[in-house]
Amino acid sequence: MNFWIPKGVLLKYSSTSRDLKASRMKTTVPDYLIQRCLKGERKAQRELYDLTLPYLRAVVQRHLYNNQEWNDVLQEIYLRIFRSLFSFDSEQGTFLNWSSRIAVNTSITYGVKMASKETTTLIVEHHESAVKPIAINNLMVEQILQEMRKMPKDFYQVFMLVSIEGFTHIETSELLGISSDLSRQRLSRAKLWVRKHLLAVEFNEQNIRQKLKV
Numbered sequence: 737m738n739f740w741i742p743k744g745v746l747l748k749y750s751s752t753s754r755d756l757k758a759s760r761m762k763t764t765v766p767d768y769l770i771q772r773c774l775k776g777e778r779k780a781q782r783e784l785y786d787l788t789l790p791y792l793r794a795v796v797q798r799h800l801y802n803n804q805e806w807n808d809v810l811q812e813i814y815l816r817i818f819r820s821l822f823s824f825d826s827e828q829g830t831f832l833n834w835s836s837r838i839a840v841n842t843s844i845t846y847g848v849k850m851a852s853k854e855t856t857t858l859i860v861e862h863h864e865s866a867v868k869p870i871a872i873n874n875l876m877v878e879q880i881l882q883e884m885r886k887m888p889k890d891f892y893q894v895f896m897l898v899s900i901e902g903f904t905h906i907e908t909s910e911l912l913g914i915s916s917d918l919s920r921q922r923l924s925r926a927k928l929w930v931r932k933h934l935l936a937v938e939f940n941e942q943n944i945r946q947k948l949k950v
Contacts, residue, residue, distance in 0.1 A: 765831040792839045800841035891926035
């Protein structure tokens with residue numbers, strides 16, 4: 737099947753809280769649009785891309801620090817979506833949830849691949865630096881992510897997968913190549929970090945989840 741893949745335009749899109757709210761309101765992808773995409777209609781594929789980009793771009797943003805990588809990863813995500821579109825089953829869940837799983841897996845796989853190419857000179861830089869506690873109630877999505885990325889990266893990855901994306905510890909361990917017990921341990925430490933560095937009225941884990949998945 738031939739399909740349309742965006743090139744050189746993804747980074748021009750800016751995902752604000754308003755964008756994410758709007759995207760969640762309109763990303764119920766109609767079955768007829770999916771059927772048209774399966775027939776190889778490029779106009780339909782572009783419509784699907786425009787409909788889902790705000791949300792999927794936010795997923796990539798949560799899992800990849802370097803915005804210079806987002807463009808390549810998003811292109812790969814849409815390539816995988818169109819290639820496996822035939823396997824989508826609306827009785828098993830929404831298209832948004834199905835495609836976001838593809839986005840998470842692609843982002844994490846890419847991140848692990850890039851990390852394996854880096855030297856190990858970064859080990860200490862994110863750990864227990866003097867981070868001043870802040871209130872999250874009035875922060876935008878990008879500001880929350882900026883603060884949370886001061887968390888040790890191993891903890892951040894597990895927190896995002898389990899607490900934000902809804903992955904199980906078994907799924908997380910398989911994706912990151914760690915044990916389920918280590919996944920649970922990292923999540924526990926991530927939650928302690930969050931409580932220490934991010935303050936809010938009646939703060940709880942759901943507060944952050946609601947902020948990041950508007």
